[in-house]
Amino acid sequence: MKTVIKKLFYLCLFALITNVYGQKDDSNQPQKAVWKGKLDYRFVPSIKEQLQNKSFIPATINKDNFYGKDKRAKGNKVVPGKGLPVGLDPLLNTQSRAPQKRIKSTSLTFETTNSTSTPSDPTGAVGRDYYIASWNTSFRIFNKDGTPATPAASLATLFPGGADGDPIVLYDSQADRYIVTEFEDDPNGFHVAISQTNDPVNGGWHVYSATSFQTGTFPDYTKFSIWSDGYYVTANISASDNAGNTRNGQVWVLERDKMLTGDTSASIQAFSLPGMATNGFYSPQAFNVTDGNLPARGNATIVYMQDDAWAGVTSDHLKLWTINVDWTNSLNSTISAATQIPTAPFTGVFDGGGFANLPQPTGPSIDAMQATIMNQAQFRKFATHNSVVFNFVVNTNATGKLAGVRWYELRQNGDGQPWSIFQEGTYVAPDGRHAFGASMAMDGAGNIGMGYSSVSSTESISLRYTGRFKDDPLNSMTALEELIVQSTSDNTNTRYADYSHLTVDPSNDADFWFVSEYFNSGARSNMVGVFQLTAPPNNDVGVRSITNPTSGVLSNAEDITISIKNFGTDDQSNFPVSYTINGGTAVTETYTGTVSQNETVSFTFATKADLSISNQIYTIAASTGLTGDENSSNDEATVEVINAINTCTPAALQGCGLDGIKRFVLGTIDTDDGNDGCNTTGTVQGYVDRRNLTTDLDRSSTTPYTLRARHNWAAGATSEVLSAWIDFNDNGTFESTEQLITGASFTQANRLDDFSLDIPTSAPLGSHILRVKAMDGTAGGDINDPCSNYDFGEVHDYSVKIVDSTLSTDDVILENSEIKVLTLPNKQYQIELITDYEDLISFRVFDILGKQIVFNNIIKEGNKYNYSLDMSYATPGVYLIKMGSARSFKTVKLLVK
Incomplete structure (x- = not known):
């Protein structure tokens, strides 16, 4: 697998790199479209219909060591010592002096997925009736209460050629339609799916494909935007291919009017960006209309940041281009020369342009996603002006390292008028944490909401939000930071998220829906947080989390400890708190202390809990019962813990004489003689505990290991299947992210069969449990559940030691x-x-x-x-x-x- 992924990585990389060094485009003149073409069309039945006729393609379970096809590998050319500011970001003082206001906590949070590739590419958009989330190679439709409306689906459910990834989800509010996109590398291009109706579950999809790109020009890191006369697309791609041909373009416009109706004659036009000062990495964005109030047709704007620390850039600034499309005669379509808007100095460079930047408590430093206009640049019309807000990450301390968010609001007096900076600010998180990976938008009242990621060397990644009210002092975020979710583990890879996404609910034009990546007990997951910029209520107390117990060796007298927060403005005391175990009888006690506004306190119940059953999963729910509580959405928290004294020991219910594993070989482990008979340790039929047998596995190996196993059921030679897990986090359970072989079929009986075991390069060093499950796939049981019973087969546990033989001089x-x-x-x-x-x-x-x-x-x-x-x-x-x-x-x- 690693070899295939590596080849795919380099194929994509060579496609997007045209020269080793950036080239300055001195021809900053208005230009025509560089090419036009017709979009390919196909109609795709509704998700409901696909589920009924069994053509639905479910989401695949991605592994954390599987990389998406995109890779922001080549950076902009950095000149050491060049660029301003020399020390601190000049806008920090404005932010530090700004008044701070408490805002209401999230009204809803929910996970969209907990099984993604690296990075997860989180995106999502809220509509009037649904929220669609997407990640890597999959998507899922949710009701607006956070419950799933469909199963998680592969992007191949919508698009031809498989699920390539880097999706973007949009909601076209004016048309009341949902949009899902992805890029394509064979042939090079991208796909756009538009819901046929305002119901993406029961209605079909108009799917359009743009694959007119020249060979060797892969549109990496695509971003999509809604404008009045088209859907606008940008990508990390050079204006020319490796041979110097310039017909590919860097911005593409799709004929929105026809696409909304499923017109098969819908077309595409492409434009290059004149006057671009650097081309190491491209991340421009087209302005995206947030709501249904479209501007006059034409004058679509593209924005990119230019850092004076790069070669070819003399001062920090924003570059803007204006595109006017003529769908009748493409010869009349134009893109303007670049307009340059000076900004306050900023440092957009981390580690000389490297991709390992922000330290976390454990594991590697993660990519800050520098040199990127973050998803999206959000446009909104008002009675007196038009506004657009966007951001990118900066190093706020050039002599050290502290990531912050440089954000802008540009304004114009009316449609088609010049843009200028109305306000610009630099936001840093409290407590010395990095703030990065932000996404922002403006609600109908003119308030700005911003979600972002935060991390430090002592605190794992968290998702948070802030904002500003429309009449607050300019150039600063005035809302006190609020938490969406705190990771319980660290990122095992340098790559993170690639982008986040914040959209505004068209139902009330006030709720911000933010999605990004966090880490839940080792799983790379995406979380949605819904919030408003409104003041908190007077009376609001809730449970922030259950801090004890955690999974491990548990007894019949466990303390239940919860974290209680006063989300309101009034002090609170003497209110009831409760907990239940697996939905049983509630234990209710009273918190007798006083909790001040915005204060968080810890409370341990006097009544202990019996959690002594080995391998039992316990669902603990804790809640507050404040009389007159004005916000019940945060009253309760739940957690699942497992008494993991031992690993689970599933049993063969019917037998294991011929089924299962009759010989096992991996590295230095070679056990069993291959004869018929049931392998069993203890009293559980078919469970084999051989953790005393161990072998070394090198995580730096460039080729997968070969795991060899044998079964003896000749009549079902190919009916036997095998899965394997390694308990990398040593918690006694085998999560889906730890599954390395997924229901692979045997090809023969009565002799050893070969299975590929690919060890992640991020696998933690040291000894871990290897679980192998082999069973009759035509009988009862789930081959991908490491703990469930099954009819015929065996489950074996071994030990493996993860090592790394990488040397710095042996190449x-x-x-x-x-x-x-x-x-x-x-x-x-x-x-x-x-x-x-x-x-x-x-x-x-x-x-x-x-x-x-x-x-x-x-x-x-x-x-x-x-x-x-x-x-x-x-x-x-x-x-x-x-x-x-x-x-x-x-x-x-x-x-x-």
Whole structure:
């Protein structure tokens, strides 16, 4: 699997990279459309109909070590020492002096998925009747109370060619239609599905495909926006292909009017972005209409940020382009020259442009998603003006590292008028946490809501929100931060989310629906939080969480401890609190202390709970019962815990003489003689405890391991199936994220069969339990449930030790390569690596203190890799250059005088 994914990664990467270095486009002149074409059309039946006729394709269970096809691999070219500000972000003082107001807590939270690839690509949009969420290669329709309206579906349910991913969900409020999109790499392009009616469950879908892109031009990181005369699409793609052809474009406009009616003649036009100063990574956004009040047709605007720390950019600014489409005659369609709007200085660079930026309590540092206009740039019309709000991440402390959100509101006096900055601010989270991955919008009253992610070296990722009321002092977020969800574990990978998504409920034009990624007991999950910018009620007390007990060895006298928060403005005391176990009789006691406004307190019930049954799952529900509580939505919290004294021991109910595993081989483990008979440890038929047998598995291996097993049921040679899990988090359970083999079929009987066991590169080191379940797939039982009983078969437990043999000098090809530094005038340097190595390599520069000041990924040109390094702004001294792969680097010192 790793080899296939690696090849796919490089295929996508080579498609989006056109040159090793950014090129400045000096032809900042209005341009025509670079090409036009017809969209391919097909009609897809409703989800309900697909479920009835069994053509529905369910969502796949993705593994955390499976990477989506996109990869923001190549960064913008950073010039060390160049750019302002030198120290702190100049807008921090404005934010720190702003008055802070409490706002109401979330009215609804719910998970959309807890089984995603890396990253999860969270997106979702709320409509008048439904909320549609999507991630990676799947989507699901929810009722507006958070309950599922459909099963989770593969994107292949809607789109041809399989489920490629990077979806975006939109709601076209003016048309009352739901939209789901994805990109495509074979052939290059993207797909758009529009609900036939305002009911995405019972109505069909108009599906349009744009696959007119030239070979080798993959539209990575696509973003979609709604405008009056079209659906606008941007992507991380060069204006030309590898051969220098310029017909591909960087912005595409789809004929909205025809697409809404299922017209098969709907067309597409493409435009390049004149005057773009850098092309290492493209993340422009088209303005997206938030509500149903569309502007006059034409004058659609594209925005991108430009950082003066990049080569070719002289000052921090925003660039805007205006597109006018003529659907009758494409020769009349135009994109304007770029308009430059100066901004307060900002630093959009982390770690020299690298992709591992923000530390967490455990695991790797995660990608801050720099150089990106975050999803989406939200437009709204008012009686006196038009507004648009958007944001991107900045390093608010150039001498250290603290991620914050630089946000903007632009205004124009009316449709088609010039845009200017009405307000700009930099938001940082409290307590020294990073704030990043934000998405923002404006409600019907003109209040701004912003959801974002937060993390620090001592606190796991959380999803939070803030905002500002329309009449508050400009250039600052005035709402006190509120929590949506706190992760219970850390990200095991540098990649995170890729974007988040906030939309406004058209039913009241006030509720903000925000979705992004968090980590729930090791599972990469997406959470929706619904909130308003309104003051909290006077009387509102609720249970924030149940902090004890947690899964593990539990007794018949466990403390139940809860976290209680006063969400209201009035102090509260002497109110009842209760808990139940598995829906049983409630235990009710009284909290006698006083909880001040916005205060959180801990309370342990005097009555202990009996949780002593081994392997039993207990659902604990705790609640408050304040008289006159004005918001009951936050009164109760629930948690599931398991008494995991031992792993679960499922049984073969009918037999295991021929079924199951009659010989098992993995690494140095080779057990059983292959004869018939039932393997059993203890009294549970078919359960085998061999945790005393262990083997090493190298997580850095480039090829999967071969797990070999044998069954002896000749009459059902191919009816036997096998699954495998490794308990990476050592909690005694086998989560879906820990499943490495999923119901694979045997091909033969009475001899060993081979199964591929792919160890995640992020697998935690040390010893863990390996569970293997093999059974008759035609009889009773669930092969993908590690704990449930089954009719015929066996479950075996072994031990495996995860090791990592990665060395920094054992790559023979790179070890024998030659690195050269050519010194040019004005502190310019040409760095060359001459090698037979062919794949992507990274280029890094470190200062004398070991701080990374330049990072980029580069591809080979001829027989060598080249990098033009500009050190004209760097402090004189000694620097270390590293070029190579993740396993082996060639290094050279550079003296800058």
